[in-house]
Each structure stands twice: as C-alpha cells, then as structure tokens.
Amino acid sequence: MLQFFKRNVIFEGVDCYANRTSVEFQEAAMRSQTAMPGPSQVSFGNYTIFFGAGIILAACIKNIWFQVADSRYRNNGQQTKSLSFLESFVATLVSNSRYIGYKPINSKICTLLGLPTSVGSLLFILASTAYLACYCFVPSYWLRGCSGFGRPPICVRAGVMAAAMTPFIYILSGKSNVITLLTGISYEKLNGFHRWSGVMTLALVLVHCIPFVYQALLEGGSTFLAETFSSEAFWSGYPPFILLVLLCLGGNSWFRARVYEGFLHLHWMCGIAYFATLVWHIHKVLNMQRYMWGALAFWSTQLIYRALVKTTFKPNALFLKPRPAIVTMLPKDSYEVVVTNVADMEWKAGQHCFLRFTGSRILDNHPFSISSIPCTTSTDSNKLRFIIVPRKGFTGKLHKELESTIISKKKVYLDGPYGGTVRDPLAFNNLSLISSGSGVTVCIPFLTYVTQHIAQSIANGTEFIPKDIHFVWIIRHEEHIDWIRDELEQAVTIAGDYVTIDIYITSRRKFPSGNIISATSSSGNTSNFGEKKKFSDGIYIHYEKPKVTDIVLSSARYLRRRAMFVSSGSESIRGSVASGVSSLQSLVLNNDTERSSPIEEIFLHSEGFGW
Known part of the structure; x- marks a missing residue:
C-alpha cells in the first residue's frame, strides 16, 4: 500500500511508529498522560452544559420580568405611575438590545448560508x-508526542463537547419543549438555534476526527491509518457522523x-438513528453516556407531553x-378550512396548528x-x-382536489396549538x-381579541x-378582502375610533372613480401615501x-x-417592520420631555411561515 504522508516522527528518542512496543515508548506514554490526563478533558463537557443552562436561565428571568410587568401594567394601574430606577434601567437596556437585535439581515444571504434573519x-x-x-x-495541549501515548487532548475535548451538545439538540427539536416553557420563546423561533446546535456539533465532530487521521498518516502512513481505524472505537463513529451530516x-x-414533507x-428517522448509533459509539467512554440519557429523558418527556396534550392521543x-x-x-x-368540535381546545391569538x-x-x-x-x-x-393560499406540496395538492367543488367536507387530525407570544x-x-397576503391570519385574531375586550x-x-389600534394589510387583489371582511367590519363597529384599518392593493389597476378622500384619515393615524378610497x-x-x-x-407621533x-x-414585509421598530427604539432611549408620559417599551412580535 502506498505510504503517503509518512515520515519518521521521533519523540524523546523514540520512533513513534517503529518502537511502539519498547519500554522507552511506554515510559514516554506515562509521562504524557501524567502531564495531560485524558479524563481531565471531561470538564469541557460541563463547560458546554453550564453555558447553555446559563443562557436559558437568563431568558427565563427575562420572560418572568415581562410577564410580571404586563400583569402589573394591566391590572394594578401601573400605567399612571412613573418608572422606578430599576424599571428605567431595564427599559433602557432592553431598548438598546432591541435597537441592534431587531435589525434585519439580507434574506437571500441568510437562506443560502442557513443563518438567522436578525442581527x-x-x-x-x-x-x-x-x-x-x-x-x-485555546488550551495549548492539542496533540501528544506520539499517537500511541493516548488520544490527542483536542480530540477528546471536541468529542466530549459534541456529546454535551446532544441534550440541547433534542430539547430544541420539540414543538413542546422545556426551553419554550421556561423562556416563552416558541419552538419555531428556537428552530434556528436547533439547526445551529447541529452544525456546531458537526464542527466539533470534525475537530474530534481530523487529528486522529493527521497523526496516524504522519507517523505510519496509510498502513498505520488502516490499523488505527480498524478498532470498534473508531469505525463505530462512522454511522453517527454520516447521519449528522445528512441532518445538517x-x-x-x-x-x-x-x-418540506x-x-x-x-429528519425524524435520521434523528432516531443518530441518537442510537451515537450511544453505541460513546458507550462507557469518559462517562459521556450521561449526556445521552439526559437528552433521552427530556426528549421522551416532551414527546409524551405533546402526544397526550396536543395531539389525537389526548385522553x-x-x-x-x-x-x-x-x-x-x-x-x-x-x-378556508373550518374545524368544528373543538370544545376541548384552548388557544390564543397568533398561534397555529x-x-x-x-x-x-x-x-x-x-x-x-x-x-x-x-x-x-x-x-x-x-x-x-384557517385561510390557506396554495403553493407547492401539500397545499397545492389539496387545492387541486377541491377545484371541482365549492364546499367539501373533510376529516382532520389536529396537532396544537403552538406558537404565539406570551x-x-x-x-x-x-x-x-x-401583514401581507395570507399572513393576515396571524394578525386578525389580535385585532378581534383586542377590539372585543374594548367593547366589553x-x-x-x-x-x-389599548387606545390606538392600527391594522395594515398588503394584498395583491381587492377580492382578498372577502377573506376577513366580516372580522374587519365587526372590529370597526364595536371599537369605533380606537381602530384604523388601511388595506393596500398592490396589483396594477386603474384607481376607482368616486368616494375618493384625502390622504389622512380622521383619526390622524394613517400614513400619507397618496389617494385612497x-x-x-x-x-x-x-x-x-x-x-x-x-x-x-410614522407611528412615532402617536406612541x-x-x-x-x-x-x-x-x-x-417582516424585515421592513423589524427595521422600523429597531429605529423606533430611540424613542425609549431619548424620551421627549414634552410627552405626558415616557415611552417604556416598543415590542415586536414577528411570525414567519418558514417552519
């Protein structure tokens, strides 16, 4: 066999390949292990767990703070009181974070690289x-003098850290998960971090593998590489590595x-296979199986909860x-799809099934x-x-089945509700x-919910x-108004001047004659974009x-x-709104003394359809 990449590697007078059975080699190996014991690398898995747990704790505290603030403001008359020093400090800190965090990134670049769409x-x-x-x-001890002295420290560190990432991958994969419960962040917004966890784990796995290959080729060429990778400890790592690549x-x-379908x-089949093969690969090595059993405990609990509470397995x-x-x-x-017999379900505005x-x-x-x-x-x-605009895949196939009839009776299994905002x-x-297009299905429940509360x-x-509700909907065709015509008219009827609704028709057409009014509505809350009816x-x-x-x-004057x-x-649309709300954060940072009350918070809840 061709001995590519081979050269004589001498460490402390010992040939790393030719003298592997000598006493001198064994003594050098003991000195190497004493200087950097392999088991000492286990602590790097703990550092990974501590970091993730710390982030979740911080998000949990933020969630509790805002829920308490909402409750106090709504129920205890806090809207008439000035901010305390702590409240003012938090408002400023949050506003600074949102000023940066809400800024959008070019969506094409994000899609290509799999990156999130916000800064x-x-x-x-x-x-x-x-x-x-x-x-x-950063720890300088990467490789050992000879591969026979033990596993390279950087390989062990990376492998342990990759195993420690496993619980986060499987927790974040659940539609009902403990992180959502603690932080209030819905699963679809956590999905980007689920994907990042997988990619980061793959990067750590590569760091875990490459030094083995490099050092084996360096010391004994392809022959030594074949010997090294012939043991179960190595070839058992092939299946989880391949499956992780497919998952990413x-x-x-x-x-x-x-x-999508x-x-x-x-994805779920590869996810199960990856977990099983990874358990096989790391079984009883440096106590790494504890990460696997922790992941299994959270994963199985989430699946059982979802089945018994959210799906047709509900008892x-x-x-x-x-x-x-x-x-x-x-x-x-x-x-549209209207599902009846849902007396057992509870849901909130902005959620989905x-x-x-x-x-x-x-x-x-x-x-x-x-x-x-x-x-x-x-x-x-x-x-x-549910209002559905057919595209490729499932929605398009269902639409073709309906083309021959106006009304069709179906049977459907529900899984949900999920999402929304706390x-x-x-x-x-x-x-x-x-909103734009069928995205109105997210916004219309908020309008209905708030206006009904005002009426009551x-x-x-x-x-x-809520004293000022502005509903903006951007659609291509005027006929789309029929989707929610009743809800819009009811909202205006019951909430009156507290509601302003602006609908933008973007398809090219001649402006209708008659009933033309000025560019600013009587409420003064509409943007000056030209003529309207x-x-x-x-x-x-x-x-x-x-x-x-x-x-x-333009809403800055009325906030x-x-x-x-x-x-x-x-x-x-979502990027433009995020950019605008980011700019509005300056109103919190630089409150105008002429205002009757300071602006405490400008919050953005965005829903995409990229699940």
Missing part, C-alpha cells in the same frame, strides 16, 4: 460559536422550503378520532395559523378557522398589526389600556405598494407608554 440572533450564534471555539482550541444538510432552509419524515372523547372540517373555496385560488387530513393526505402534516379566537360565551360554538396585547397602549370594557364602564367607516383602501418602514416610523407591533407575511 440579534446572528450575534448570539457568533458569540456562542466563539465561546465553544475558545474552550476547544437536510435542515438547511433552502432544502426544507422545497421538499420529505424533509420532515427523513378524551376524541382519542384517535379525527374532527369534522368544512373546506370552502375563496376568491383568487385560496380556500398542524393539520393532517384523512384519506390520501394522511401522511402530510402542515402548519397553519389560526385566524379565529375562542368564543367567550360558549366553548361548544368554538371553531378553528406577551399580553391588552397591556399595551398602541397595537400595530402589519365600554359596556361594563371599566378602563382599558373609503371602503367603510374606519376602513381605507390604497391602490399602491406602500413603504412599510415609513408606515412604522404612548407601551407599544406592540405584530408582523407577518413575506420576509420583505
């Missing part, structure tokens, strides 16, 4: 990568967007039974935002409503809802906090493509103490 998430990933890289590479490649945003099934009258659904065609090649239709679509499971809110008078009349929209003075408060003569009281239609960032920035923005739809 804040990217900085967190870079900082975490730097932390792990420093702990892996399959988890790329570009790939998932094009073959295929990716979903391949009630609908156990293993599908629910009736009515599918109706809507204008412009869209359709996974739908699995019986029959030919039984293997397809796809997420859709819930466009309805629970009925406050009777749970028996609750309905889950923040209370009723604890904010200003609520701006900005007016009827009861009680005070309410009055659709009905409080609802205005603009026939143009708006500058979304300008819409967000009160606490403001909440919700955005959904295309990446460009």
Whole structure:
C-alpha cells in the first residue's frame, strides 16, 4: 500500500511508529498522560452544559420580568405611575438590545448560508460559536508526542463537547419543549438555534476526527491509518457522523422550503438513528453516556407531553378520532378550512396548528395559523378557522382536489396549538398589526381579541389600556378582502375610533372613480401615501405598494407608554417592520420631555411561515 504522508516522527528518542512496543515508548506514554490526563478533558463537557443552562436561565428571568410587568401594567394601574430606577434601567437596556437585535439581515444571504434573519440572533450564534471555539482550541495541549501515548487532548475535548451538545439538540427539536416553557420563546423561533446546535456539533465532530487521521498518516502512513481505524472505537463513529451530516444538510432552509414533507419524515428517522448509533459509539467512554440519557429523558418527556396534550392521543372523547372540517373555496385560488368540535381546545391569538387530513393526505402534516379566537360565551360554538393560499406540496395538492367543488367536507387530525407570544396585547397602549397576503391570519385574531375586550370594557364602564389600534394589510387583489371582511367590519363597529384599518392593493389597476378622500384619515393615524378610497367607516383602501418602514416610523407621533407591533407575511414585509421598530427604539432611549408620559417599551412580535 502506498505510504503517503509518512515520515519518521521521533519523540524523546523514540520512533513513534517503529518502537511502539519498547519500554522507552511506554515510559514516554506515562509521562504524557501524567502531564495531560485524558479524563481531565471531561470538564469541557460541563463547560458546554453550564453555558447553555446559563443562557436559558437568563431568558427565563427575562420572560418572568415581562410577564410580571404586563400583569402589573394591566391590572394594578401601573400605567399612571412613573418608572422606578430599576424599571428605567431595564427599559433602557432592553431598548438598546432591541435597537441592534431587531435589525434585519439580507434574506437571500441568510437562506443560502442557513443563518438567522436578525442581527440579534446572528450575534448570539457568533458569540456562542466563539465561546465553544475558545474552550476547544485555546488550551495549548492539542496533540501528544506520539499517537500511541493516548488520544490527542483536542480530540477528546471536541468529542466530549459534541456529546454535551446532544441534550440541547433534542430539547430544541420539540414543538413542546422545556426551553419554550421556561423562556416563552416558541419552538419555531428556537428552530434556528436547533439547526445551529447541529452544525456546531458537526464542527466539533470534525475537530474530534481530523487529528486522529493527521497523526496516524504522519507517523505510519496509510498502513498505520488502516490499523488505527480498524478498532470498534473508531469505525463505530462512522454511522453517527454520516447521519449528522445528512441532518445538517437536510435542515438547511433552502432544502426544507422545497421538499418540506420529505424533509420532515427523513429528519425524524435520521434523528432516531443518530441518537442510537451515537450511544453505541460513546458507550462507557469518559462517562459521556450521561449526556445521552439526559437528552433521552427530556426528549421522551416532551414527546409524551405533546402526544397526550396536543395531539389525537389526548385522553378524551376524541382519542384517535379525527374532527369534522368544512373546506370552502375563496376568491383568487385560496380556500378556508373550518374545524368544528373543538370544545376541548384552548388557544390564543397568533398561534397555529398542524393539520393532517384523512384519506390520501394522511401522511402530510402542515402548519397553519389560526385566524379565529375562542368564543367567550360558549366553548361548544368554538371553531378553528384557517385561510390557506396554495403553493407547492401539500397545499397545492389539496387545492387541486377541491377545484371541482365549492364546499367539501373533510376529516382532520389536529396537532396544537403552538406558537404565539406570551406577551399580553391588552397591556399595551398602541397595537400595530402589519401583514401581507395570507399572513393576515396571524394578525386578525389580535385585532378581534383586542377590539372585543374594548367593547366589553365600554359596556361594563371599566378602563382599558389599548387606545390606538392600527391594522395594515398588503394584498395583491381587492377580492382578498372577502377573506376577513366580516372580522374587519365587526372590529370597526364595536371599537369605533380606537381602530384604523388601511388595506393596500398592490396589483396594477386603474384607481376607482368616486368616494375618493384625502390622504389622512380622521383619526390622524394613517400614513400619507397618496389617494385612497373609503371602503367603510374606519376602513381605507390604497391602490399602491406602500413603504412599510415609513408606515412604522410614522407611528412615532402617536406612541404612548407601551407599544406592540405584530408582523407577518413575506420576509420583505417582516424585515421592513423589524427595521422600523429597531429605529423606533430611540424613542425609549431619548424620551421627549414634552410627552405626558415616557415611552417604556416598543415590542415586536414577528411570525414567519418558514417552519
């Protein structure tokens, strides 16, 4: 066999390949192990766990702080009090973080490289990568004088750290997971960190493998390399390595967007196989199996909880039974799905469910935002409503099945609800809802929920906090208004001047004659983008493509103490809203003394459809 890369490596007078059985070699090996014991590298796994646990603890504290603040502001009259020193300090700190963190990144670059679309998430990933890289590479003892003296320290460090990443990978993979429970961050927003954890683990695995290959080739060429990798300790690592590569490649945003259903099934099968083969590879080595059993404990608990609480395995009258659904065609090649018999379910504005239709679509499971809110008078009349614009894959196939009929009765299995925000929209003075296309299904439940609360408060003569609600919807065709016409008119009817609705039609067409009004509505809360027509009281239609960032920035004049923005739809829309809200953070940092009250918080909740 060709002895490529071989040269005589002499360490302390010992030939690392030719003298492996000599007494001198054994004595040199003992000195090397004394200087850097292999088991001492186990602590680097602890450093990895401590770092992840510390981040989760910080996010948990933040979650508790904001939930308490929302509750106090809504229920205890805190809106009339000035900020304490601690509250002012936290508001400034949070605003600085959001000013940087909300800034969007070019979506094409993010999709290509699998990076997050916000500066804040990217900085967190870079900082975490730097932390792990420093702990892996900064200790100067990388290799041993001879490979026969024991495993290279850098290989052991990297391997232990890769094993310690395993619990985070599997916790973050769950739709119902302990990190979401503690931090309030929904699983789809954690998905980017799930993918990063996998990629970082792959990088550590490569660091774990490469020095073995390098040192074996250096000392004995291909012959020694074959000898080294013939043991079970080495060839048992091939399967988990290959599976991890497949998981990382399959988890790329570009790939998932094009073959979502295929990716979903391949991913969970590879995930199970990776776990099993990794247990085999590291079994009883440096006590690394503890990371695997910890990951298994969290993973199995999350799966059991999800099955018994969120899916058809929920122990009630609908156990293993599908629910009736009515599918109706809507204008412009869209359709709605209304699921009945959901008295056992509770959900909030902004949440979504996974739908699995019986029959030919039984293997397809796809997420859709819930466009309805629970009925406050009777749970028996609750309905889950979904508005779906068909694309490739599952939604397109279902739409083709419906083309021959206007109304179709289906049976569907529900998995959910998931997502949304833990923040209370009723604890904010200003609520701006900005969406495009079918992304309106995220925003319309917020509008319905808040306006119904206002109506109830007016009827009861009680005070309410949301005083300014601005709903902006960007669509291609005017016929799309029929999707939510009833909800829009009802919101304006019951909440009156507290609500302003602006709908932008972007398709090219001649502006309609008649009913033309000035560019600024009576509430003064609409952006000056040109002519529009009055659709009905409080609802205005603009026939143009708006500058979304300008819409967000124009709200600065009307912001009160606490403001909440919700955005959904295309990446460009969400990016523009995020950019605008980032700029508005300066209002918190530099409060105008002429205002009746300081601006305490400007919060953004964004929902994408890249699950």
